[in-house]
Amino acid sequence: MTRFIxxxxxxxxxxxxxxxSAxxxxxxxARGYKVRLRKLDPYLNVDPGTMSPTQHGEVFVTDDGAExxxxxxxxxxxTGVPARQSDNVTSGRIYKMVLEKERRGDYLGGTVQxxxxxxxxxxxxxxxxxxDEDFCLCEIGGTVGDIESLPFLEAIRQLSNELGRERAMVIHVTLLPYIPTAGEIKTKPTQHSVKELLSVGIQPDMLLCRSDRPIPESERRKIALFCNVNEKNVIAALDAPxxxxxxxxxxxxxxDSQVCKFFGLPVEPAPDLSRWHGIVERATKxxxxxxxxxxxxxxxxxDSYKSLAEALVHGGLANNVRVRLRWFDSEVFEKxxxxxxxxxxxxxxxxxxxxxxxxxxxxxxxxFARTRRVPYFGICFGMQMAVIECxxxxxxxxxxxxSEFGYTEEPLVGLMTEWIRGEQLVKRSAAGDLGGTMRLGAYKCHLVEGTKVRSIYGSDVIQERHRHRYEVNINYRExxxxxxxxxxxxxxxxxLPEIVEYPDHPWFIGVQFHxxxxSKPFDPHPLFTSFIRAAIEQSRLV
Known part of the structure; x- marks a missing residue:
């Protein structure tokens, strides 16, 4: 029986x-339960694939090719649980499916509402x-009170009633601001937010209150009283290192204990969080x-590079070093x-x-990296630019x-028009839609014996996730x-070239995939682990 949060x-x-949610x-x-996590996004894009990273952050790609x-x-x-196409949906995709049904006549002449x-x-x-998941955690995007999220809130209201309290729970994440001039944490924004939720028929079962300082017991009691929740279900969410x-x-x-109590599940034994204690120990010391x-x-x-930043941190965890990131706008380097x-x-x-x-x-x-012999890691576009530089x-x-930049006499990188996925030929054209038309998801790659990447992976065949529509032109390989x-x-x-490297460079690798x-904190990606190790060696030369 799957329980929904x-x-x-x-x-x-x-x-x-x-x-x-994560x-x-x-x-x-850590308590031994099997979980699945999902995101319901209220925006009208079918998926975030065509959205600017500076508006919405990075696009995370799954093995099965979902953006x-x-x-x-x-x-x-x-959690280490691979996400799937079925774990993220938007208003745009929902309306698209509803309208496709209407066009087929699935609603038998009824008014679609x-x-x-x-x-x-x-x-x-x-x-x-x-x-066989024990829990399915569903995060509703946006902020309660937004017009866009109303259909999702109505849907979870209905589901909560249909599933019953033994299978459905609502957790509301809210803010407790501190007003320095008053010297107080203010609970009124949380009270109003819960009232907004109540106005659409949803009573939260637990409040997760973001605050930059501990919540006094008096304020916790006040929140519980005015928001109609158990005092023990008012949880402080404080900033962490x-x-x-x-x-x-x-x-x-x-x-997690209160969540278990809500569903009538045993609280003991306590969860085994030794994995996280070990990660924190390496991260902070x-x-x-x-x-x-x-x-x-x-x-x-x-947030445009969220997974990238975390993967670099993971590489540091694997080598027990802190990774400091310095961000450079590439346009500045053109001057x-x-x-x-x-x-x-x-x-x-x-x-x-x-x-x-x-x-x-x-x-x-x-x-600069090639001539100064500084470790270089190019990903997707970063690999393509390294090939053009060569x-x-x-x-x-x-x-x-x-050719992404317009006509060129020497198209070192060109538009992909067809490729193999599994046993099927996939075709694309320059005149097609942009959304969902890239080479997306996990594809196999064969590594050449005697190369640096072969020694890093310790395998001759790997599988990595892609998101691109341009590819290095194999005709220039020789x-x-x-x-x-x-x-x-x-x-x-x-x-299709997937990886390039300079054998005579300390560490210079470009990969077409992502x-x-x-990468995960408890399972750092081998390329990031090796890259940070090379950076450690470089730091000893500087």
Whole structure:
């Protein structure tokens, strides 16, 4: 019997609903329960694939090729449960499915309405694709009071009634601001947020209250009284030195214990959180420190690179060092000798991106890393720019470029028009839609014997997640390898370059896929572990 926990948010956005959901999932796992986590997003995009990273943060990609909200990255990093297409849905996708049914005549001439048709579709999504999970945690995006989220709130209201209290619980994440001039924590925003939730027929069973300081018992009692919840179900969510401390702190506050009591489940024995204690110990008491320069295009919103930043931290955990990140806008490097700002970093990371803006700055960063022998890790677009840099400066192809930027006489990187997925041929065209048309999801890659990546992975076949529509042109392989760059990973059919490296460089690797999406604090990705190890060696030379 699967129990459902619905997590809503109030007062303001960015309170950490996703992190709270992930931490609760990890705590329930530590008690021996099987969990699944889901995100219901109220925006009208079908998925976040066409949204700017500076508006919505990174797009997290699943093995089965779904472009999803970045909170699914939190879910995977904390629980290790691979997310699926069925774990993220938007208003746009819900309405699209409803309208497709209407066009087919599935509603038998009935008037199509938000209630029951849209809400029924949401409920179907929540209940689908579950097997033997003990808990399904469903986070509702947005803030209570937003017009966009009303159909989702109505759907979980109905579901809570249909499932009954033995199978459904609502947790509301809210804010307790501190007013310095008054010297008090204020509970009124939380009270109003709960009233807003009550106005749509939902009584929260637990309140998770974000605060920058401990909540006095008097205020806890006040919140419980005015919000009609058990005092023990008013949980303080305090700031932590590392996000991986959160499952430990929430457990100390009785978060998972109260959830178990709500469902009539045993509280004892206590969950085994030794995994998280070990991670926190390494995160807060490192033996050293390295600095990684991240040369990106979307540095105005660091959530654009959320999985990347966490994967670098994981690489530090694996090597017991603190990783300090210095963020550089790649456009700055296109002016004069600004690239010399990289002089004091121990490793250079060039992540993915789209479009020509800032591309030349990324190419300059690759030149700097190659000539100064600084560890370089290029991901997706970062790999493509490293290949163009090699072509221009080593392979006597000064006009090398990408067709993504317009017509070029030397298309070192070009649009993919077809590729193999499983046993099927997938075809795309430049005139097609942008949304959902990239090479998405997990694909196999064959590693060449005797290469650095082969020794890092310890395997000759790997499987990594992709999100791209442009690819390095295999027709230039011979010229590039003659110039010193080795193609060390290829698609199974040998047509798509997946990994390049310089054998005579301390650590210079570019990958077409996104390894950061599979890294976890308790299972750091081998490429990030190796990259940080190389940065440690570089720090000893500086």
């Amino acid at each position: 619905f997590i809503t948010g109030g007062v303001v956005s960015s309170l950490g609903k996703g992190l709270a 931490a609760l999932g990890a705590s329930l796992q 999803t909200d970045l909170d699914l990255g939190h879910y995977e990093r904390f 938000v209630i029951p048709h849209v809400t029924d579709q949401i409920k179907t999504f929540v209940l689908s694709d579950l097997t 590392t996000i991986y401390q959160v499952p430990i702190d929430y457990n100390a506050q009785g978060f 490192p033996e050293g420190e390295v600095t990684i320069g991240v040369v990106g295009k979307y540095t105005s919103l660091l 004069g000798d600004a690239v010399n700002h990289l002089e004091d970093v121990h490793g250079i990371m060039v992540p993915g991106g789209f479009g020509e803006r800032g591309a030349e700055g990324k190419i300059k960063a690759a030149t 072509a221009r400066n080593l392979a006597n192809l000064p006009r090398a470029s990408s 010229q590039l390898e003659a110039a010193g760059m080795r193609f060390s990973g290829m698609s199974p059919d040998g047509l 390894p950061e999406l599979k």
